Amino acid sequence: MRSRHAPSTAPGSAPLAPLDGLPAIAIAPEWKQQQRLWGHAFHPMCSYLAMFPAGLAHAFIARYTRPGDVVLDPFSGRGTTPLQACAEGRMGIGNDLNPFAHLLTAAKLDPPAWAELVARLAVLRVRWSTESAVWLALGREAVESADLQSVRVPTAGGRDGDAPLPVEVALAFHPDTLGQLLFVRRALDLDERTDRFLGAALSGILHGKSQSYLTEVMPNTFSMAPRYVRDFVARTRFHSPQRDVFACLEMKLRRLYRQGLPPVRGIALLGDARDAGVRTLETLRRRSLPEGARLVVTSPPYLRVVRYGYYNWLRLWLLGFDPGAVDAALDDDHRLDGYLAFLRDVFAGLRPGLADDAVVVAVIGDVEFDRGRRMNGGVGLAETVWEAAAAPEGYRLAGVARDDVAAHRKMTKIWGDEAGRATKTDRILVMATSEAGRRRALVGSALPVDWTWPPRRPLRVV
Numbered sequence: 001m002r003s004r005h006a007p008s009t010a011p012g013s014a015p016l017a018p019l020d021g022l023p024a025i026a027i028a029p030e031w032k033q034q035q036r037l038w039g040h041a042f043h044p045m046c047s048y049l050a051m052f053p054a055g056l057a058h059a060f061i062a063r064y065t066r067p068g069d070v071v072l073d074p075f076s077g078r079g080t081t082p083l084q085a086c087a088e089g090r091m092g093i094g095n096d097l098n099p100f101a102h103l104l105t106a107a108k109l110d111p112p113a114w115a116e117l118v119a120r121l122a123v124l125r126v127r128w129s130t131e132s133a134v135w136l137a138l139g140r141e142a143v144e145s146a147d148l149q150s151v152r153v154p155t156a157g158g159r160d161g162d163a164p165l166p167v168e169v170a171l172a173f174h175p176d177t178l179g180q181l182l183f184v185r186r187a188l189d190l191d192e193r194t195d196r197f198l199g200a201a202l203s204g205i206l207h208g209k210s211q212s213y214l215t216e217v218m219p220n221t222f223s224m225a226p227r228y229v230r231d232f233v234a235r236t237r238f239h240s241p242q243r244d245v246f247a248c249l250e251m252k253l254r255r256l257y258r259q260g261l262p263p264v265r266g267i268a269l270l271g272d273a274r275d276a277g278v279r280t281l282e283t284l285r286r287r288s289l290p291e292g293a294r295l296v297v298t299s300p301p302y303l304r305v306v307r308y309g310y311y312n313w314l315r316l317w318l319l320g321f322d323p324g325a326v327d328a329a330l331d332d333d334h335r336l337d338g339y340l341a342f343l344r345d346v347f348a349g350l351r352p353g354l355a356d357d358a359v360v361v362a363v364i365g366d367v368e369f370d371r372g373r374r375m376n377g378g379v380g381l382a383e384t385v386w387e388a389a390a391a392p393e394g395y396r397l398a399g400v401a402r403d404d405v406a407a408h409r410k411m412t413k414i415w416g417d418e419a420g421r422a423t424k425t426d427r428i429l430v431m432a433t434s435e436a437g438r439r440r441a442l443v444g445s446a447l448p449v450d451w452t453w454p455p456r457r458p459l460r461v462v
């Protein structure tokens with residue numbers, strides 16, 4: 001497709017070569033040169049599929065906002081953008097339709113004080129010491145009868161009485177670890193701030209390949225299919241070593257709290273990105289905050305690449321969410337036309353929540369393969385998204401930046417080489433809601449970014 005757009009440059013700098021027909025913007029992916037866990041210590045609370053690094057959010061927060069500005073992500077996932085915004089003294093708002101993503105985002109944006117966590121953990125330990133016999137017996141019964149039948153166990157939070165325990169859950173854990181998990185899962189009230197943080201941190205240590213996880217039956221990045229778990233356990237005669245839930249959780253909490261709390265408490269919304277703008281505006285008004293986000297940093301779902309319910313089924317079991325219902329609700333199953341129509345609705349729906357000179361940064365991955373078949377229109381998807389979804393809604397394009405390696409690395413790690421080809425290149429659309437915003441985006445692109453983390457002087461924002 002021939003470009004209809006002149007190359008964009010910061011005033012006074014040389015023009016850049018266009019990328020796939022779109023004007024390039026001079027924002028180098030410096031986030032790739034930072035250490036792996038760059039950013040606030042809450043970020044690695046729990047792995048999340050297709051998450052972007054905190055440094056990517058910082059590259060735009062540092063250029064395009066000041067302390068006190070509102071930063072929004074309508075597809076917040078694990079909460080990368082709003083958490084990093086709060087950590088830098090901005091008001092971070094995250095929205096997601098996936099209740100698991102909302103839980104992670106809310107835990108990070110509205111965390112308890114360390115003393116509250118310690119006190120709650122102490123109460124849980126005392127209750128465990130008096131009730132453990134019952135729960136340990138239940139854990140043993142579940143594991144011993146896993147081949148024959150499933151045992152009924154209390155549901156998460158005790159909301160719905162009891163329900164059969166999936167056999168694959170029983171196969172994944174040591175019986176004593178399972179007993180402790182069943183107890184904690186029943187005790188936590190995820191609507192409450194401290195318990196929500198504990199639930200989110202617990203889901204982060206549920207499975208992974210080291211001693212800090214509660215089972216090593218599967219990697220930390222996502223849940224292997226239930227059938228894989230059954231086959232793996234039978235083939236390798238897998239028996240999980242015993243892991244103490246309280247000790248592992250306490251170690252995790254200490255790692256998460258090593259930088260203290262972010263200086264600003266953010267806002268996590270649960271809902272469809274299509275009406276995130278109106279809900280953001282209402283929330284800002286209710287709290288007498290500035291009306292409208294000055295920056296959006298987001299990455300919409302990839303085309304039919306990730307199923308957030310299915311690939312998180314074990315964590316969702318822990319938290320009491322239904323994987324099938326999650327996948328049915330999310331927009332991660334569109335073919336190209338439906339995807340573009342969806343994103344157009346999203347860009348239209350965002351506008352009420354944006355400031356007049358807002359900068360909108362959208363990370364769009366290429367999708368070469370659709371469930372194993374080469375697909376048309378997936379490469380250079382960012383250009384198509386710009387032309388079919390953002391431009392018709394009146395956005396102004398400042399330019400597109402490329403991020404080759406990060407996308408390749410993250411998706412290849414997840415599904416192996418075949419599916420790794422699903423997303424090779426991320427293109428980053430830098431857009432604005434007005435000509436003033438577009439000029440702001442261009443001028444900001446030339447600004448140097450400070451990558452010192454944690455900041456030398458902790459930010460104090462009241």
Ligand SMILES: C[S@@+](CC[C@H](N)C(=O)[O-])C[C@H]1O[C@@H](n2cnc3c(N)ncnc32)[C@H](O)[C@@H]1O
Pocket residue numbers: 048049050051052053074075076077078079080081095096097098101271272273274298299300301302308329330331332
């Ligand atoms: C690529 S991920 C975002 C990852 C995020 N940037 C991070 O760093 O964790 C896309 C997100 O879109 C969410 N999603 C899918 N359909 C949605 C919809 N209609 N409204 C809001 N969120 C949706 C998914 O739950 C997923 O968290």
